[in-house]
Amino acid sequence: MSIKTICIYGAGALGGTIAAKLAGREDNDVSVVARGAHLDAIRSHGLSLREADAETPLKVHVTATDDPKTLPPQDLVITGLKGHQLPPAAEGIAGLLKQGTRVVMILNGIPWWYFHRDTRSGHAELQFDELDPGGRLWRLIGPDRVIGCVAYQGAEVVSPGEIRLSHNGRFVLGEPCGEMSAYLSAIAAVLTGAGLSITTTTDIRSEIWSKLMGNAAFNPISALTRALMTDIMADPALMDIVSKVMKEVRAVGDAVGADFAMSVERRLEQSRHIGGVRTSMLQDLIGGKALEITPLVGMLVALGRLTAVPTPVSETILALVTQLDRENRRGN
Numbered sequence: 061m062s063i064k065t066i067c068i069y070g071a072g073a074l075g076g077t078i079a080a081k082l083a084g085r086e087d088n089d090v091s092v093v094a095r096g097a098h099l100d101a102i103r104s105h106g107l108s109l110r111e112a113d114a115e116t117p118l119k120v121h122v123t124a125t126d127d128p129k130t131l132p133p134q135d136l137v138i139t140g141l142k143g144h145q146l147p148p149a150a151e152g153i154a155g156l157l158k159q160g161t162r163v164v165m166i167l168n169g170i171p172w173w174y175f176h177r178d179t180r181s182g183h184a185e186l187q188f189d190e191l192d193p194g195g196r197l198w199r200l201i202g203p204d205r206v207i208g209c210v211a212y213q214g215a216e217v218v219s220p221g222e223i224r225l226s227h228n229g230r231f232v233l234g235e236p237c238g239e240m241s242a243y244l245s246a247i248a249a250v251l252t253g254a255g256l257s258i259t260t261t262t263d264i265r266s267e268i269w270s271k272l273m274g275n276a277a278f279n280p281i282s283a284l285t286r287a288l289m290t291d292i293m294a295d296p297a298l299m300d301i302v303s304k305v306m307k308e309v310r311a312v313g314d315a316v317g318a319d320f321a322m323s324v325e326r327r328l329e330q331s332r333h334i335g336g337v338r339t340s341m342l343q344d345l346i347g348g349k350a351l352e353i354t355p356l357v358g359m360l361v362a363l364g365r366l367t368a369v370p371t372p373v374s375e376t377i378l379a380l381v382t383q384l385d386r387e388n389r390r391g392n
């Protein structure tokens with residue numbers, strides 16, 4: 061199958077990274093859906109990506125709009141939106157689809173499509189209103205179009221139009237049904253061809269849980285304390301909380317059939333390689349934006365209740381970070 065037209069919907073830290081890399085290759089016809097000052101900057105000066113080890117940034121010019129209706133149907137759509145930004149964008153994304161268009165969704169935490177074609181949890185096709193209010197994503201995009209994407213990559217929009225990578229990481233892609241489909245291979249080939257580090261998996265749900273061990277702990281703790289990853293890791297009391305949350309993630313993940321390739325100790329070790337990163341939740345806190353709480357913490361607690369697995373530490377964190385989010389959005 062041929063993938064030429066690619067739209068990145070939400071060209072922020074990770075979406076913008078992928079857009080810049082793809083646009084660096086002539087074969088790809090890349091457009092982005094962005095908004096606000098970031099969109100204005102991309103239109104006037106292009107999109108700039110500074111990689112961790114690069115002296116000079118990669119600079120690209122792409123078609124950029126805040127109105128997806130101005131774009132034609134695409135061969136591939138990649139979303140770089142936060143979990144709570146997806147439902148309001150459902151209609152815009154749906155307008156970019158034609159027969160065979162797949163939608164790669166870069167997301168931390170439990171995604172709206174999680175139980176689609178799941179054979180291990182005993183909850184196949186379960187939908188969560190808190191992730192997909194009124195089932196809009198399910199209805200307008202449809203879980204069959206989704207390719208799951210887990211990102212091991214720290215990135216930040218440091219000023220409008222400018223993205224910085226904190227380390228050169230990788231992206232893991234997988235079909236919800238677990239097949240190594242021709243679509244999956246073709247998409248991985250296009251992204252790899254653009255210089256991104258891509259792996260594919262037959263078990264994207266387990267990859268989601270392994271990543272969540274880090275995000276359910278580090279992201280809310282970083283927002284509550286305003287600490288960088290390295291500062292959290294240097295504090296034994298905070299690391300005690302991190303390790304308790306990681307154990308809760310493992311217990312809930314086990315209860316829905318996830319297969320954890322690494323222990324809590326190894327996952328902690330892996331997190332150390334990220335360095336002095338501001339987590340995406342801390343970036344949103346500082347920017348006065350809504351925090352991505354439900355997929356990372358709320359769903360852990362909700363799935364703990366569904367499977368009768370206690371999550372007392374995550375429940376406490378959920379209450380604290382939810383109040384922080386309210387105050388932050390009020391400007392306090």
Ligand SMILES: NC(=O)C1=CN([C@@H]2O[C@H](COP(=O)(O)OP(=O)(O)OC[C@H]3O[C@@H](n4cnc5c(N)ncnc54)[C@H](OP(=O)(O)O)[C@@H]3O)[C@@H](O)[C@H]2O)C=CC1
Nearest residue numbers: 070072073074094095140141145167168211213214215340
């Ligand atoms: N950043 C990171 O280091 C990592 C992030 N992740 C995960 O990846 C996903 C994407 O995160 P990240 O790249 O940080 O997100 P960002 O917040 O950096 O980017 C999202 C972008 O989409 C824009 N946007 C939101 N809604 C719309 C809309 N309707 N139309 C046009 N633009 C829109 C936002 O604009 P605005 O700013 O105005 O809201 C923002 O520019 C999240 O699930 C995150 O947890 C995973 C690993 C690392």
Ligand SMILES: CC(C)(CO)C(=O)C(=O)O
Nearest residue numbers: 211212213214337339340
């Ligand atoms: C902590 C980090 C960078 C790990 O990749 C992340 O996933 C996030 O900031 O949301």
